[in-house]
Amino acid sequence: MPSRESVCLEEMVWPEVESAIEDGSRTAIVAVGSIEQHGPHLPLNMDTLDGDEISRRIATELGDALAAPTIRPGCSGHHMEFPGTITVPPETLMNVIRTYCRSLDEHGFEYIVLIPTHGGNFGPVKTVAPDIARELNATVIPLADLDEHMNLLNEGLSDAGIEYDQDVIHAGAAETAMVMAIDQDLVRAEAIESGPEGDISPARLLSEGFESITENGVLGDPTQATAEAGEVIIKNVVETYVDQIKTERDAV
Template sequence: MDIMDVHGRDIQSVLENVRFAVVPLGSIEYHGPHSPLGTDVILANEFARRLHPSLKPLIYPAVPYTACPGKTRHYPGTISVSPSVITNYLHEIVDGICQLGIRNVLLLNAHDGNMGVSRTVAEAITATYKDASVLLVNWWQMVSTQKADEAGIFTGTQGRGHGGPYEMSVVKAFRPELVHVRDCDQPLTAKPSLSNLPYILVEGSPEGWDGYTGHIGQISLQAGNWIIEEAGANLHQLIENWLQKPKKKDGGEWLDGKS
């Protein structure tokens, strides 16, 4: 259900029939000459809209403006707000949802710059509402690199760079009229990973970068549809597992989470 369609007189009955709220998180950010500036908003919105009704989600409008990294901030079309502004803004949104009585909130993210902000907000909200549960999901992590490699959807690359074939194939599947690779658009090769262990490296001008990266000639509807199906199934199962977790109310009793 979309919160935008709910009448004031119906709020209470709606709240009795939803299991969680969904806040899609995007950005207005340069993703290369071949890609729309609203890439992350499109991705967050479309994955939210495809959540199965049996999960009983209450879907909120996407947050389109957020902090963008230095490596995209100066490219044309990017709109970046300061991290403190988006942190406070997102906190007010989630707090307002909790004030309605909803305690399960899914932050469905499509922009890597939102990860730190979302974690900060989740920690603050759960400190205030002891019975709250905030699930942060980055859609692109809903398909394992191993599964994508086994499927062979890309050749010689995982394709997961900003504006690259992994991300833009999905946008092409959602909105085929918005992704256009021309002969003059250069394929770029990102710098090899420093380690197979997790790490975070922040650079203002990475190697193999021009506001996007990746072998963009491999963008395809077929790859996008495969990713959407795999990510959607994994997201559905993750949410089911989350909602079935027992929860402890402020009063102390445990609930089974199966309402």
């Protein structure tokens, strides 16, 4: 059998997966993304692109992990005023995550890392992870601190020399930069436009929907974004999460 080159589960054939697990790749990285509007300039699968890239890089950095396909859609009801958005109820997402993890556990993965990349998914992941952990043999590691995730994105901008941050990040400088770094062609540069800034209430966004605050679905100024900054942001997230995963595995 040829040597396995990809760390992405969906790109492998089953004998390669079996061999990888037998050879010690017993950590599965599971991003939890979405299909939702990201302004007039970013694709609906932004959070899924982000999840794919981050999970692949984390698996590569760990060296003994595989990146499972990103779960989507997610809990995006607050974006439903914008066409194309697809949402599921929190209980549906939690059931999908639960059964997803059961499959990975049954195949012999000893650690399952859950990484939400969409704000509406952090709560469901944090809620369901302890229940899953009690049910499975595998250790479940949820990296579901939304404030930390936002801070990592803002810190990445700062490290790239862009002094700009937002308390609530959506389709602005950070996410636009990340898509630029992943696939520049997916950004509709001619359609980039800014959205509201300043004191934005997350509670209002969730209860009344994004359209109550932003007509174009954007928060902040995506014109600040660069592909170079996106690369720094992604590296910042990956390095932080790799360290946390190693710490959690060592503690078991």
